[in-house]
Amino acid sequence: MLWSELMAELDATVLVPGADFDVNAIAAADLLSDILATEKEDFVILTGQTSPPAIRTALAVGALWVVVVRGKTIPQEMIDLAKSFGIPLAVTGKKMFEACVSAGARMWNSPSSRS
């Protein structure tokens, strides 16, 4: 599943655009420590966190994208940080569980999926 396909699936608003690559995996968690403990690579972070540490977490673990759930208002500071580090950032109105279900359904049925 491509990043753009995921965005469509989640009906997400892209705040910081980025190149359209294949999404290998998704790490869904509100606890940044959970994300820091993941062993996935080239993945999307799906989270309820709306603070700069979430972007730094993506940088530390090498996640390629960040999507915030529940249509939360993203502070400008987080958007600026994502921009300056080249981390695509989007927000979806879906709740965490709903976002996981629709992303998962699409991912596992997608012909381009490698997961």
Added chain:
Amino acid sequence: MEFSFVQELVHRLKTFQAMQTDVVTTRAEQRMREVQALMRARRISGVPVVDEVGDLVGIVTIEDIIRALDHGHIEEPVDTWMTKDVVTVRDRWPLTESMSVLDRTGYGRLPVLDESGKLVGIVTPESILHSLLVELNRLLAQDEEHPHQAVDRSAPDGLRMEFQVTAGDYDSAGLSSVRLKRELANRGLAQDVQRRVAIAVYEAEANLIIHTERGGQILAVMDDETIRVTVEDDGPGIADIDLAMKHGWSTASDLVRTLGFGAGLGLPNIRKCADHFEIRSAPGYGTRLNLRFDLTPAARGDSAPKGPAGRGDEAGAGE
């Protein structure tokens, strides 16, 4: 010149690191005879006297015992014969400070008090010598692993970065990690090493922010063969390290968890990322982490970007 190394060592150590903590004490209402017996049994030459809350009120030395014996007062209470004007040192003083007090007074032992004035230990020339030997041993073991380390701490390609982390500053979490990772990326290190160092430092940073009273320092030093990361704080320390190393165990508050931290994965994750992991902690004194990441030829040389191009790591962005 040989002295300078030991001097540096002494300078680095704090008094609490060189004190003996299982201190034999007595009370003011005990009789001198009992203290004399205690000193003989434990082969010690001085016994601090504490009150019911552990505050130091005096000290009984061999000289006090002899004085009491001379005057035939060995059956009298400690209160009458103890030395009341006790010279003490503080646990957080640099060891050099306490050593100079020992030297200046000529006493064989000095009670050590904490910030609140409670007796927490005793320093003697023997306890200091012991702590120096332990520290020397540790450094020697390190140098045997990496002999060049002792002579050359600033290799041409080396890197040394120091970060101060403020307690409670949640929004700054990951700042040191990201800065360090960018430097490692600039030096062409393999993604895997960059990632492991970044994650470990991020977790360590989060620990300093969440759990310490005054924050702490992170020092990262890279040479040709290793990246060494030292994380140090001065309190509160970890009461049960084995428990803290357990997956999912955490003392973090709900507020901290709401902010995305405190999952109880920090220390285990740091250990997983590092090639060598050492933790030392004592309640009341703080925690020190020594981490080592080995730079194999692949880790040093493989600078080919992995995954899709256009990542921000090398962008030199403005944090």
